[in-house]
Amino acid sequence: MQNKSLREILHDQYQNEPIIRLFVELIGSALGFPISSVVFDTLIGIKAKETAANRMRSFYDELNNGDIQLDETLLENDDFLHSYFSVVNYVIRSKSNEKASKFAKIIKSLYKQDINVQQFEDYSSIFDELTEREFIILCIKRDFENTINPIEIISEDKKMKNPFQITTSYWNDFFKEVDKVLNISPKELEALLIRAQRTGCYVLHTGYWDMSNVGCGDTSVIFHKIYDIIKNE
Known part of the structure; x- marks a missing residue:
């Protein structure tokens, strides 16, 4: 754990989930995530890194529970990528794994077109603000x-x-x-x-x-x- 980055921890946990590993790879990429993985791993301690990994795992597990079909085409969808980058910030600072998993439900609702991007931005931001x-x-x-x-x-x-x-x-x-x-x-x-x-x-x-x-x-x-x-x- 000490020598592993957040991405490496998550990669290890999803060795048999290639699509999830692609989403993990986006953390800290140049595509727009506002907190780089290198800076993140440098600034936080081992315990905090483990907590962040747990939050992301709860998020990915809910995202990948079979309700929607995850594939590489999502990585080409600007609206989905924008939403993913913003929601990862909320997930990492969530107080509990349960709340982190609920953010996955909101982004799945966007994927299924039950809500639009503007609604997603509002609902995810509001849910983040609620204790x-x-x-x-x-x-x-x-x-x-x-x-x-x-x-x-x-x-x-x-x-x-x-x-x-x-x-x-x-x-x-x-x-x-x-x-x-x-x-x-x-x-x-x-x-x-x-x-x-x-x-x-x-x-x-x-x-x-x-x-x-x-x-x-x-x-x-x-x-x-x-x-x-x-x-x-």
Whole structure:
């Protein structure tokens, strides 16, 4: 490990995967990756290099899990190469292997033309900005939004409830679920929901008469896209 570069470590791990080895070779190449492999290997220690290799392995394993057909033609696709170079930066600095693998799902969605290059740039950048706790919180919130009983959106006077009223109907259950999963207090969760607005993934309810629930809002259309890609890919 001490005398091996990041590329050499990954080459060894994918000896029987020639296409993945081609992608590995692009790390630090002159094609545009902004951190050269030589500089990268010089600046970081052995442990950090091992961590980076683990993140890239999680990314490549998900990329190569059979959902799409990887071949050399991708290396001739400017849009895919641009996206690959940008996402590798996100992968290497990911906090966990699980998050690194999720970036592969986003780039696979681009490959399958479910999203375009501009959407890929936005979604991958936004997902990079989200902390792991924020992403889990927003996923739990989205799960509640997806399981609303149609009866619950009708008020006692038979009128359609407004978005704030609908969210309020499961607000306490949502807080309990987040606390069970992440052990987050109500006050901290309120603050995290307000903070999540910076990513465009969460929108607070405003303009309603009873705004007693701090941080009450819904996940955004952008988060719905990211959620669907990562959960359903």
